[in-house]
Each structure stands twice: as structure tokens, then as C-alpha cells.
Amino acid sequence: MLAQLDQLRAEPKLQQFETQLRQRYSQLASKVGQMQAEMTRLNALGARLVEDNELAAEFDFSNSPPMGGPMLEFAGSSQPENLFFDLNELEQQLGLHKKSLSLLESWQQSHHLATSSYISGWPARGPGVWISSPFGTRVDPFTKRKARHKGVDIAGKEGTPIRSVGAGVVVWAGERLGYGNLVEVEHGNGMVTRYAHAKAVLVKEGDVVNKGDEIALMGSTGRSTGSHVHFEVLKHGRQLNPSQFIYRKTNA
Structure with missing residues (x-):
């Protein structure tokens, strides 16, 4: 009888835990989705920045950056560990992409300055000059x-x-x-x-x-x-x- 009462008391707590867990899964999945969208945006921005300039060969935004490490297996995509792994991997890729874009933007700014500081033309123009x-x-x-x-x-x-x-x-x-x-x-x-x-x-x-x-x-x-x-x-x-x-x- 006491075991049955304990089970009845535990069921609401278990349901509450399951609800919280589902909400956590949903938040993690949403975060991964947002970061994937950010990766897509950065890839597109990177492709535009390297287009038609001499650094195109050095910045490949169409592929994932080089990485390594031991293989880690997960039971399934619904496991929380897998979501955390996806999140961590995306954070690393975002960090590398942002560093590459920052370097490229700095180069382009200095290149623009060099181009605009190119001396040419008349210091004065107009009728009678x-x-x-x-x-x-x-x-x-x-x-x-x-x-x-x-x-x-x-x-x-x-x-x-x-x-x-x-x-x-x-x-x-x-x-x-x-x-x-x-x-x-x-x-x-x-x-x-x-x-x-x-x-x-x-x-x-x-x-x-x-x-x-x-x-x-x-x-x-x-x-x-x-x-x-x-x-x-x-x-x-x-x-x-x-x-x-x-x-x-x-x-x-």
C-alpha cells in the first residue's frame, strides 16, 4: 500500500521532469538551428568578400574548416549529448569563420586605403585653370x-x-x-x-x-x-x- 502511494506521488514529479526535459531539448535544438543559420550567413558573406580578390584561394567558406580529434559515437540524434556536441562543434566553426572574416575585412580596409591614397589628378579644375x-x-x-x-x-x-x-x-x-x-x-x-x-x-x-x-x-x-x-x-x-x-x- 505504501509503495503504491509513493508511486502516485512520484508520477506528477516524473511528468514535470519530462516536461522540463522536453523544453530543454527544444531550446537546444532551436539554438543549434540559429547557429546553423548564422553559419549559412557567414558562408555567404565570406563568399562575397573573397570574390574577385587575391585572397580567394586562402579563404574557403564553402567547406568546413580543417578539424581533428578522436571519433565520438552517440546512440542517436535525440540524445542530449548529441545536441551538446552539435552545439559545441558549431560554436567552434563560428569562431573560426568569424576570425577569418575579421582578417579578410581588415585586409580589405587597408587595401581600400591604399587604393584611395593613390595620387592622381589635378588639385584644381575649372574654367581658366x-x-x-x-x-x-x-x-x-x-x-x-x-x-x-x-x-x-x-x-x-x-x-x-x-x-x-x-x-x-x-x-x-x-x-x-x-x-x-x-x-x-x-x-x-x-x-x-x-x-x-x-x-x-x-x-x-x-x-x-x-x-x-x-x-x-x-x-x-x-x-x-x-x-x-x-x-x-x-x-x-x-x-x-x-x-x-x-x-x-x-x-x-
Whole structure:
């Protein structure tokens, strides 16, 4: 009689335990499903990122990442151990995929910066804009003697926008002896561009500029005979002929 009473008392507890267990199974299965969906999303994102670039061979998002270890057998897919195993395996795969995507995204960001910092084009364009003095030896407009001109003078109407010919960081923005109001942009890899004699400077030191950003307005400050921008290109401190960059094709 006492055994029967104990059995009757145990049945509600057993039913409650079974209900909780089913709910736990359902939560685990749902979690595995969510992680599988995340894996699918990451695979698709990875495939788009590696498409048409040189890292495609190094990142294969269509297959599972290389893994190893002893074989573990389970009685069936409904066993809780199997669900935990599936969950752990998916977490490992997600971690590896996210690391690979993070590395790839970092590479693409640096690649984009390298592409946008490619120096090319005119620092000023518009009606009446022309090269008034080339790079190299010339007769100095003040001394009337032969002198080396370390940049290119591009004449134009006062107030004409002066634009950066590549992405970079502004390292000088203000007056400098002989240059008048000057903007100097560092583009990386030892490349620097200078924009002198500006009427007004529109940026400050430390600003990050993109290719084509307006950085100053054309004027005639400093050692100048009229409205123009004196444009210099330097590599590791040595002046290069800016004309090769002015007429350079845009980097694809």
C-alpha cells in the first residue's frame, strides 16, 4: 500500500521532469538551428568578400574548416549529448569563420586605403585653370635668374577650390615661409603632397581627407605673383615632377 502511494506521488514529479526535459531539448535544438543559420550567413558573406580578390584561394567558406580529434559515437540524434556536441562543434566553426572574416575585412580596409591614397589628378579644375609654370629649371619671377622650381604652378581664379589628389592625413595647415598658406597631406609609403599660396585653408592638422576633398581655396599668399596653387609631390622628402601624377590614370 505504501509503495503504491509513493508511486502516485512520484508520477506528477516524473511528468514535470519530462516536461522540463522536453523544453530543454527544444531550446537546444532551436539554438543549434540559429547557429546553423548564422553559419549559412557567414558562408555567404565570406563568399562575397573573397570574390574577385587575391585572397580567394586562402579563404574557403564553402567547406568546413580543417578539424581533428578522436571519433565520438552517440546512440542517436535525440540524445542530449548529441545536441551538446552539435552545439559545441558549431560554436567552434563560428569562431573560426568569424576570425577569418575579421582578417579578410581588415585586409580589405587597408587595401581600400591604399587604393584611395593613390595620387592622381589635378588639385584644381575649372574654367581658366592652367599650368602656368612647370617643374624644373625656370627663370625666377622675382630674381629673374635661373632657379629650380620644385613643383608645378596651376593658375586659376581666386577662390577656386583646391582638392586633395589622394586620401591621407593633413600634417600641415597654415603659413610657411615662402609658401604662404600651405596644406601638406601625408599619403603613406613616404608620399606627401603640398598645396601652397592658398587664400584660405579649410582643414586642420590631423584631419583625415579623402581623394577629391576640398582642402583650401586658391589665392596668392606668400611668395606669389598672382592667384595660383603651387603643387608639390614628394617621396621620402625628395620632390618629384607633379605632372606625372596630374596626368596619371586613376587607379582601378
